[in-house]
Amino acid sequence: MDQGSLKHVAAFTDVFGKVAAVVFAKDGDGHYLFVNAAFEQLCGRPASAIVGRSDADLFPPDIAEAFSRNDARVMREACAMEFDETAQIGSERHVYAALKFPAFDDAGEVCGVWGVANDVTQRHRNELALRDAALAVSGAGSDRVFQELTRYLATILGTDFALIGELLPGEPRRVRTIGMYGDGAYQENMEYLLSQTPCRTVVGQCFRCYAEHVEAHFPTDSQLAALGLESYAGYPLGDGRGQPIGVIAVLSRQPLRDAAMVESVMKIFAVRVEAEIERRRAEQALRVSEASYRAIFEASEDAIFVHDPDTGAILDANPKACSAYGYSYDEIRAVSVDALCSGEPPYTGEEARYLIAAARRSGRPLQLEWHRRNKDGSLHWDELVLKMAQIAGQPRLLAVTREITARKEAEAQRERLEEQLRQAQKMEAIGHLAGGIAHDFNNLLTGILGYVVLAIEREQARPDPVLDRYLEQARTSCNRARDLIRQMLTFSRGQRGEPRPLRLAALVRESLALMRPSLPATVEIVTDLDDDAPTVLADAVQIEQVLLNLCINARDAMDGLGTLRLAVRPVHAVDECCASCHQPVRGDFVELAVGDDGGGIAADVLARMFEPFFSTKGVGHGSGMGLAVVHGIVHEQHGHIVVESGAEPGSRFRILLPPLCGAAADAAAPAEPALPEARLHGRVLLVDDDETVLGFMAELLRHWGIEVLACGGGLSAARQLEDHADAFDALLTDHLMPGLTGLELARLAHVRRPDLPVLLYSGNTTTLPATELAAAGVAAVLDKPVDPARLFASLAAHLRSG
16 A cells, blocks of 8 residues: 555545545555545444455445446546445445546556545435336327326425426417416416516526525515415426427425425426427427428429339329329329339439439438430430438438430530530641641752752763662652642641542542552452532542542551442431541531441540541551541541441441532643753842752752852842842742741832742742732742742743743
8 A cells, every 4th residue: 555645645634534425535456545434434334444445345246346447437537527326325225426536646647546425315216216207107198298297296296286388489478388287186278477477587597496485586476375375496498409498387385395306306307398399399390391391392393203212112203293204193103213214324223223222321312413214205314313301200212303404415515516626726736736847848858859850960961770760769759758748738728739620430430540559459449439429629639649548548457358448429417427527517418438347446546546647557657647638638628527437347438528519610730841951041039048948949040050149038138139129030939937928028029120020939838819929929839849840930931041
C-alpha cells in the first residue's frame, strides 16, 4: 500500500468523516485507504476493519465485481463518472448514486479513486414502480388513454385531481384538457387561460410544486378556492424539438409532502403523455399529408408510379402516367416492369428490378435517364427518379418520370454539330499546316527541278546514255514530289482544279485502262457503270486521283488478292453521314463507289483515316496523304464521302458528287509546251525572297540569253523600279514575300510604267483574283514549281527572240 497516498488521505479525514454521504478512497490496486462514518455504517464494520481491504473482502462477489469494474474505468479514462451501484445492507440491497473520480500522485499519474455515494433506493423503487404503471396503461384504448393516465396519476400520488392539458394551436396561452380525473370520477374536458392558474409557471419552463397554500400564490384562480384545494404540482410537456405542447398537473386538498417523489412520478407520466400526443399529431399530419399527396399525385404533370419495393409490381399510377404510356388505369396496374422498358441493354426489365432493389436498400433517391417503351411500341427517353416513401403506413417505391425525348434529340444534334465543328477546325488546322509545308517545299523543288532541266539541256549537247537515264530518273522523282505537293495543296484547298462537265462512267473506264497495270493479276475487277448517270462538274485529273487512291487502298486492304468493285450510279441519300466532315448527307447525288472484300476498317482508324500523313501501312509504303487528298478534292466539288465497313466483309467508299444542272461545254486541257530551243533578248527584273529559287531562276534566264537583275525581296525591287523603271523589259516576281508581295509590287510597277509586262508565279495561284491581277497589269501567272517550258513561252511573248 502506498504510504504517500495514506498521508494525503489523512488530510481529508476531518473534512469527510461526518458527511452524511458515503465517502471513500482506494489505491490503484483497489484497497481502501479511507472511509467515513457513513461507509462504516454501510458495512457494519469500523474503519480499522475496512482500510487495507478490497471490495472482494467486504461485499458479495457480484457487488464487489461491479465496484471494481467501475473503479477501473474511472482510472483508465482519468475522469469523473457517475454510476448507479448496489450495496448490501443487512438482508436488503440498496441503490446508491455514486460519483467516482481519479486521484493523482505528485507526478500527475492516476494512483487511485475517490468516491461519494448517496442512497437513492426509495427513489429508484418509486421510478421502477411508476414506470411499470405507465407501461401498463399504455395498452389502454387510444380514445381513453389520457383519462386512464390521469386516474392512475391521482391514485398513485393520492391527490384529489389530475389533469392533462394541451396548448391550443395558434393560442399559446390557452389550454384545453384532454384528460381529467377528480373526486373519484372522470371529469368533462374544459379550456382555461394559463395566466390565471399555477400552470403558467410550468408550461415551457420546469416542474413546480406548491406544497401548501396554493390559493395564496394564485388568488385570481377562483377554482382553487371553490374546490378547497391546498396544493398543486405541475410538469411541462414538450415535443421532440423541445417546444412546449402542454402540462400535466395534480391538485390536492391536502399538502404535498414529498415534492421529489411527486416530480419523479410526474416525469414518468409526462414521457408517456408526450409520446401519445406526438403520436396523435403525427397521425393527423399523416392523414392531411396523404390527402395532399393524393391531390398532388392526381394533378401532377409528371408520370408517377407506385411500386411494391419487394416485387416491383405496379400498385398505383397517376393519370399522367396512363396517358404518357398509352395504357388505361387497369391496364397499367397489370403490366410488368419489363413491358415499360425499351429492352435495349441496359434498359431492360432485369436492370429495372435491380434499380428498384438498390433504391430500397439505400433509402436514398436514385436519379437517372431511362429508355422506355409505350403500349404502341414507340420508344421514348425519360428522366427517372426512384425514391422510397411511406404511403398509408406501408413502404412503397415511387417512380417519377418526366419525358426528355426532345431534349435528348436536341443534345444529340448539338453533339453532332460540335463534332462537325471540331472536325472542320481540325481539318482546317491540318490543311493550313499542309499548305505551309507545300509552300516551303515548292521553293526547294523549283530549284531542284530547274537545275535538273538545265542539266538535261546541257547533256543533250553531249549525249551520255547513262547520265541521261540518271537525269530522267531525277526529273521523274521531282515530278512525283510536285504531284505530292499538289495533293497537299488540294487538301488544304490552297489549289483548285479546273472543273468541267464529266461523265463519271466514261472517266472510270479510261482510268481503269491506265490503272490496271498497277494492280496485281490476282485482283479481279468488277464494274457496274451507269452511262446514263447525270453529269458532274469536277476536275478530271482530280477525280482520277481520287479513284487511284481508293483503288490502291483497296488493293492493299486485300493484300493483293480479292475482288475490286467499281460502280457509278445516281442515288438519293437519306440521313447519311459524311465520314470525313461528319455532316448529314441528304439529296440527289452521282455515286462513285469503290469496294473491296478485305478485312474492313477498325473504329479507331475510321476516326482518323482522313488526316494527312496518317497511315496504317508500314514505313515506305505510302505517304499517308491518299485519303486526305480524297477529302480535299471531294469537298472542293461540294461532295461527301460515305464509308461502309463492318456489317459485311470488306469496306466500301462511296463518293457522292452533286449532279450538274444545265448544259455546259467540256473544257479542253492545255497541252504541255515543249522545252525551249531558241534564245531570248532583253533585261528582266527578277524578284524572289528565297535565295535558292532566286539563284536558279537567274541562271535559267541567263541560260536563255536574258540579262537579269536579281532582287532578294519586294522592297529592294521597288527601289529599282522607282529609279530605273525604263531599264527593264519585263518584271518576273514571286508572290508571297515579306514586306511587299508580288501583287503589290506589280501595282507599283504598273503605276511607274504601265506598259511593263509583269509575270507572277506562286504556289497558290487560285487565291489571286483575276480582277486584281488585271488591274495590276499582270500579263501571266505561273504555278510553282515553275515549269521552264511554260516560263519560256510566257517570256517569249514579251521579249525578242532569235
